[in-house]
Amino acid sequence: xxxxxxxxxxxxxxxxxxxxxxxxxxxxxxxxxxxxxxxxxxxxxxxxxxxxxxxxxxxxxxxxxxxxxxxxxxxxxxxxxxxxxxxxxxxxxxxxxxxxxxxxxxxxxxxxxxxxxxxxxxxxxxxxxxxxxxxxxxxxxxxxxxxxxxxxxxxxxxxxxxxxxxxxxxxxxxxxxxxxxxxxxxxxxxxxxxxxxxxxxxxxxxxxxxxxxxxxxxxxxxxxxxxxxxxxxxxxxxxxxxxxxxxxxxxxxxxxxxxxxxxxxxxxxxxxxxxxxxxxxxxxxxxxxxxxxxxxxxxxxxxxxxxxxxxxxxxxxxxxxxxxxxxxxxxxxxxxxxxxxxxxxxxxxxxxxxxxxxxxxxxxxxxxxxxxxxxxxxxxxxxxxxxxxxxxxxxxxxxxxxxxxxxxxxxxxxxxxxxxxxxxxxxxxxxxxxxxxxxxxxx
Ligand code: FCB
Numbered sequence: 001x002x003x004x005x006x007x008x009x010x011x012x013x014x015x016x017x018x019x020x021x022x023x024x025x026x027x028x029x030x031x032x033x034x035x036x037x038x039x040x041x042x043x044x045x046x047x048x049x050x051x052x053x054x055x056x057x058x059x060x061x062x063x064x065x066x067x068x069x070x071x072x073x074x075x076x077x078x079x080x081x082x083x084x085x086x087x088x089x090x091x092x093x094x095x096x097x098x099x100x101x102x103x104x105x106x107x108x109x110x111x112x113x114x115x116x117x118x119x120x121x122x123x124x125x126x127x128x129x130x131x132x133x134x135x136x137x138x139x140x141x142x143x144x145x146x147x148x149x150x151x152x153x154x155x156x157x158x159x160x161x162x163x164x165x166x167x168x169x170x171x172x173x174x175x176x177x178x179x180x181x182x183x184x185x186x187x188x189x190x191x192x193x194x195x196x197x198x199x200x201x202x203x204x205x206x207x208x209x210x211x212x213x214x215x216x217x218x219x220x221x222x223x224x225x226x227x228x229x230x231x232x233x234x235x236x237x238x239x240x241x242x243x244x245x246x247x248x249x250x251x252x253x254x255x256x257x258x259x260x261x262x263x264x265x266x267x268x269x270x271x272x273x274x275x276x277x278x279x280x281x282x283x284x285x286x287x288x289x290x291x292x293x294x295x296x297x298x299x300x301x302x303x304x305x306x307x308x309x310x311x312x313x314x315x316x317x318x319x320x321x322x323x324x325x326x327x328x329x330x331x332x333x334x335x336x337x338x339x340x341x342x343x344x345x346x347x348x349x350x351x352x353x354x355x356x357x358x359x360x361x362x363x364x365x366x367x368x369x370x371x372x373x374x375x376x377x378x379x380x381x382x383x384x385x386x387x388x389x390x391x392x393x394x395x396x397x398x399x400x401x402x403x404x405x406x407x408x409x410x411x412x413x414x415x416x417x418x419x420x421x422x423x424x425x426x427x428x429x430x431x432x433x434x435x436x437x438x439x440x441x442x443x
Contacts, residue, residue: 011396013075017121020405024058028096031087033123038181047411069111072441079121089125121165134193151211163204166222220290223337229300242299290353295327331379356400368431
């Protein structure tokens with residue numbers, strides 16, 4: 001594989017998220033987020049850990065940005081912690097929090113690494129959760145205020161923006177399954193959150209349009225081919241509703257296509273949360289869609305559809321290789337989701353804003369021989385190239401992730417990095433996959 005085959009203007013990046021790497025959870029005036037509250041509760045995280053310290057990126061950002069450049073990447077995607085810059089979610093701005101992101105951006109630019117900013121990667125200010133969080137329609141105003149602060153602070157230097165990271169994940173796992181912050185299990189709170197997040201996509205994109213001239217505005221969605229587990233009409237119905245839930249519920253409203261109620265009838269209750277004019281206010285003209293791809297999902301029929309993780313995220317473990325997360329490795333699925341997103345005819349460009357794999361990495365001296373991760377990246381990049389050669393306008397790829405990090409409810413045992421983190425010392429050790437990227441990108 002040659003990087004030049006992707007073309008000169010291609011963006012090669014690594015992706016990270018604030019809560020998963022920053023640490024410094026209560027430093028320099030930061031307010032608590034729902035993830036601070038959630039991890040500090042007993043028995044929420046498999047290894048009983050938290051992101052209190054994580055990779056200590058808050059203090060080590062300069063070295064980590066240098067490492068990103070050293071591996072040959074020309075972009076870094078990272079998220080802003082809302083409560084770090086607005087401790088109460090609205091009102092007072094914490095200058096020391098803003099200063100941190102200023103330094104990160106300047107460090108990136110000094111190293112020739114283009115900063116790509118995600119505004120919301122799951123760490124809502126706890127103060128807003130106390131007022132209902134995403135279930136409260138007032139979040140439209142709160143979010144608009146926050147986005148204005150960030151656009152004004154960074155918009156002179158940051159051109160690439162993603163309004164959200166994976167609305168599907170934080171609404172369904174956080175509000176329906178209760179396995180992520182804020183740990184709720186409420187189908188109606190979930191529906192309200194879905195609608196408010198979709199409206200906030202438009203609020204955020206609108207603010208960015210106004211305040212960042214020439215801004216490149218998108219959002220990042222989890223996409224995955226969904227397949228039936230059998231051939232009967234019941235199996236096909238299950239497949240259709242799971243597909244609407246995973247792939248359509250967060251994309252189509254913003255394109256003015258409404259909710260896929262026919263395929264997923266539970267969405268008819270969305271009417272409770274829709275106000276007059278929402279159908280217009282929700283529409284967004286995206287510059288790009290951020291595609292996040294990890295695996296393929298299966299949809300077995302259930303009496304109450306899709307309110308449990310195991311069946312929906314059930315995988316074909318007999319036939320395909322799995323990551324240590326238990327996710328099927330299916331590079332062809334990446335081609336499929338790119339093709340499908342392009343099929344809407346509404347996204348001028350596609351960017352793979354996350355793709356990666358967890359394996360049980362072992363530190364052997366100064367090396368981590370993660371051969372399978374290299375294979376994963378080779379195969380998925382080949383799928384991207386095939387899409388590109390078939391005329392699908394995909395012009396960037398971000399590996400998840402630069403560093404091993406706090407993997408939400410899984411804690412630290414699940415490692416996704418191109419760089420190994422020894423959490424006891426915070427030492428970074430470039431894995432063989434990191435060396436492989438450096439080799440690929442230097443040629
Ligand atoms: C994605 C998340 C990211 C990380 C990877 C493994 O769904 O956006 O934060 O957890 O999965």
